[in-house]
Amino acid sequence: MSRLGWFIRAHLRRRLFVWFGVSIFITFLVVVTVMNVMGGLMGGGSSWHQETERVRTFVGHQLAAVWDDPARRDALARSVTQDLAFDVELRDASGALLLRTGGPCAPHSELTVPVEREGVKLGTARACFGRTRPRQPWRGPMVLLLAGATLWMATGWLARQLSRPLDTLARTAQELGEGKLDARVQLGRHATGEMTVLAEVFNEMAARIERQMADQRELLAAVSHELRTPLAHLRVLVELMRDAGGPERTADQMEREVVELDALVGELLASSRLDFGQLSARELDGKDLALRALERMGQPVETLAVEVADAKLVGDATLLGRALANLLDNARKHGQGAEALRLLERDGQLAFCVDDRGPGLLPGEETRIFEPFYRKDRGGEAREAGSLGLGLALVQRIARAHGGDTFAENRPGGGARVGFTLRREGPPAVKSPPTATHSRV
Template sequence: MAWFSLVSLVVAGVLALATWHLSTGYMLDQRERSAIRQAKGNARLVTQVLERGSAGLDELLTGLVAEVESAVLLVDQGDLIVGGNSVDPTRLPTAFLDMVRNGRPAHQRTVLNGIPVQAVGLPLPAKAATYVEVSPMREMDRTFRFLSWLLIGGTLVSGLAGAVLGRWAATHSLRPLRQVTDAAAEAARGDLSVRLPATGDPDLIPLAAAFNDTAERLQQRVARDTRFAGDVSHELRSPLTTMLNAMSVLHRRSAELPAGTRQAVELLNTDLRRFRRMVDDLLEISRGDQDQDYSTFELVDLAGLVQATGPTLPESVLDIEARPWVLADRRRLERVVANLLDNAGRHGGGLVRLGVLTREDRARIEVDDAGPGVPEEAREHIFERFARGSPARREATDSGAGLGLALVTQHVRRHHGHAWVEARPGGGARFVVELPEVTD
């Protein structure tokens, strides 16, 4: 757009300058020729009067001034005879007057009393006199001003038209690439079903085909991985349940075991429960990746759901600013809130605030913790699967598998919402879930 505008402005400017110089030069040349012809004719009349003895000279000069709306200066035997009231010819440049007095014809454009004029000086050698005629150029000056404003306006309009044309051309030519960018952004956000529409542009057909093929292969691979994770998790549940039952028996009789064996049983019990939690989360994720059924969605009072999910929370922690309604799967939304509360307790130093509010027709859940906060460079990473933070900041009692926040992101995206983490005013982290609010 900038180049279109610049080129259009330069071309229009060059054409305007050329038009200005050609038109003004032509008009000035024609006016100069006309003034010289008129002055020569008037000079012959003055010569004829002088040859008759100057009788009627004043009347002639007055008539000449009235006829051509000019001023005249006649120098006869050293006497100055001036006619006309518009300009004072005696104030003409000295060099111009000296040239005429020396017997050489001269013409010059100048300004007298703020009025542009055309001065023509002719020597009258037969009578040892000098005739000077000054013609105002007001109309031509107004014409030049009008022409200059017209050309300037045309140049600016041409530049604006070039910008508009450039914007249209850029928009039209970049629309396919913008579609590719939008599709790639959707795929990066997890929507692998996005495809580029068919296009008639032969340059973009290979690109669209390659993108759609890549997205199709990636979607199939993710689907296979998801099915594999779901199948493995499902197959692990039975032996894991058996091991947990056996471990519960050992745990109840741990007092009868030697100290070393008892410690090993405790460690094994902790890892088995962590393993059970990871298997349940993997099953939940795999079901969510494959589930496209929205029949379980219903109108949900978000504030009521949050209060029901955390019934043991003190009133000082709850901050219910509004009671928005959302269209949601109640079970999944309860899991979102539960995972955020669990994350605040395990990794955030404890829950500080659980808020429900609205912002511009969007319902929001805000979970504030008392931890050290999340570094800006890690705020996207912590929502990835199996992301558990740095080992230095991880507590020894942490039994999580790094899938809780990944489940939050998956469930919120299924509700056409968005989840992120930001810094809490006063320190700590604030996890935000934003969902479309039902206002009708």
């Protein structure tokens, strides 16, 4: 998966995780608030603080009733310790200790009860956790922490389950955009009602795109094939016209137009093969490729300069031949002819480049000449009629399909050097073409 796809997936899962966690926290606050409100309504407006005050008042009255009888007072205190698991500490009005049923209470006890009778303070009773009920202040927060962690993990699992179908859909959409037209969404056991409908709609769309692309490829192949037949007939007719004593200039013009049309059809075929990922990679010899390109373009074999010890490579012979022909044709049209076709090592890759005899490149043209439909010549003049500026753009596409790229630069001695690199071991990945029958491309 690409970096963008990973970021989208992680971002979606993180957002779901956070929002579920926030929802749980808000739900907890609402429940606590509602319980407090309902407790207050059911208790006649009382609260926890009021209930505590009632307990204090009750205990204070019970102790005040027996305060003057030490035996009954001490028995009541021990009864509280035994029944309620509280340590009790009784002190008189001066603060002197009267009774302690367990360990000493802290200054801030759980419950401090003033013992009074008719507004006169008799003493103080303190109730606290002691040995009878060991105090564990961490227990409450620990329970809350464990409950929160459990809910948080459940939130993460739920976010992952909800985002998984979207992850699958995003990954399949990315594969479809990369040219894998047979990619389909397979949700499996993670399918839900809405996501199943979305996956079915996506798969139907992908199937229509695959069929349309296959139909376009069939049409392009048929048209390109049919164009070659009348072009061949035209060339024969031109030769017959020459033999019959027709105007030589007219014959030459007709032949040039036929050659130009044939080249355009060849570029159209090469472009369609790249569009549909139809690369027939096999072991090749770079020197043989270059010699065939020179022969095809009518250039002398002395133009070839091999500057590498090993010119072996893996690639598509037809497409690489088209790229070399376009380089030589570019030098002929816009560089006053090719001075040399070189095979050399560049950045660890095998490179084919053509040195021309022209004035060189203008500033900024090193990359612009590879743009489709770029129609300015290096001297600022418009390109010749019939030139669409697709030759070098096609060279760049062929080079990148073979794991390389194009380059253009001015030579120190004058003229320009235009070429492309490619991986010796072949294209990085050859995509499978869309399903179709009887393809001629």
